[in-house]
Amino acid sequence: MAIEKIEKQLKDTFGAAAADALKNNNEAFIQLAQQTFQTQHESTKGELDQRAKSVSESLERFDKNLNQLHKAHGGLMSRIDGLGKETENLVSALQTPKVIGNWGEMQLRKVVEIAGMEEHCDFDVQKNISTDEGRLYPDMIVRLPGGRSIAVDSKVPLKHFLASFDAENEEERSACLEQHKRSVREHAKELGSKAYWDHLEDTPDFVVMYLGDAVYQAAIQVDPNLPEDTLRNHVILAPPSILIMALRTIAYSWRQEKFSEHAREISSLGKELYERLKTLSEHFDGIKKGLARAVKSYNSAAGSLESRIFVTARKFQDFGINPDVSLTSPPPVEETPRALSAPEFHETVSDEETSDD
Incomplete structure (x- = not known):
């Protein structure tokens, strides 16, 4: 009887101790679980809030762009209508x-x-x-x-x-x-x-x-x-x-055609210039002949002055008239006009000589 009583007491004691230990473990687990959940909840809530904010901002931008797109679409449709009317006109x-x-x-x-x-x-x-x-x-x-x-x-x-x-x-x-x-x-x-x-x-x-x-x-x-x-x-x-x-x-x-016309004009001008040069050469020939005649006349007059006039005039000095004044004979002109050597000039001269004959 005593042993059974002791066994019962031991069972009761161990049972109570086990119940207390289980209760304490459950309370500790629940408390730990609550703390862990609280920590995870706060962390997750922050991330969710951040993501929700980002999504909200994206939706706002999308809504703004959508409104702008609607306005642009309206303007485009208006222009298309106007273009259609202009095309019809x-x-x-x-x-x-x-x-x-x-x-x-x-x-x-x-x-x-x-x-x-x-x-x-x-x-x-x-x-x-x-x-x-x-x-x-x-x-x-x-x-x-x-x-x-x-x-x-x-x-x-x-x-x-x-x-x-x-x-x-x-x-x-x-x-x-x-x-x-x-x-x-x-x-x-x-x-x-x-x-x-x-x-x-x-x-x-x-x-x-x-x-x-x-x-x-x-x-x-x-x-x-x-x-x-x-x-x-x-x-x-x-x-x-x-x-x-x-x-x-x-x-x-x-x-x-214009090039050909210019060539004909140049040819005509060249011919005209050639004719004028020919006329000018004739004038030069006349000047040369005139100068030659003038030189010849000058030399003849100078010779006559020397051989006839001055000889008689010097006799006045024998009578004392202007003995200090000497009479100087004019020198003859030795140079002759330069002849034109161009073949066109000789052609002109030949034509003139032929016409004179």
Whole structure:
């Protein structure tokens, strides 16, 4: 009984001690866990706050940029709308005959400037030509060396050409380009019927039809034989590249013509100068002969003075008249005029001697 009692007491004692130890350990663990959590919480909260602040600032910048983008988009749309209206107005204007004509003439002038023909004044714009049927008005007359000339007309068939860009499918676009080709052909036929070459002097039997490069390319894309066909009607289709090349060739011919003209003028001036030098040499020959005659006359007079006058005058000294005054004979002139040795002078003298004979 005593042993059982002791065992029970020991169990109770150890149980109480174990319970106390477990309780103390649990409390220590909980306290440590709370401290660790508190530390981690504070550290994590600081990092989260920092990241949240960074994200907030990024969102603010994004919102600001987005607002600016909206404003820019609004301005861009406004400009696009304005550009669309201007494009519509331009397309509408380009369908007006007067505007088309002025635009074509302006392009033609620019081509002439690029080719260097304007500074030489080798073209007349809008010069009218009188005919039995009325007046013809070519856009330009290109003057060639030798009094020849070529008529140039600018044509701008844009209606079907512009319509091809608004086509909704390839079939519709092809139909527009086909109409465009026909329009170019009709313009060429009408231009050929005017027969400018019959009303301009010394002009080849053709007229140049100027077309914009895009207009020309669109037409020959559909009909590559179009240039040959229009040539049969005495019409040469000329986009800017071809017309500039032709005008530069003509400008070169004008420069060569001016060089030849200058050479002829120089030759004429040389001939005139030669004739004047010949006349001057004749004058020099006359002066030489006059000087020779003067020297001869002087020497004859000096000899006569010495041999006749002074001999008699010295006899007065024998009578005491001016005995202190001596009479000095003038010396003869020994030098003669220098003869001109140039062959032209001898030729002149020979001509004069021949004419005298």
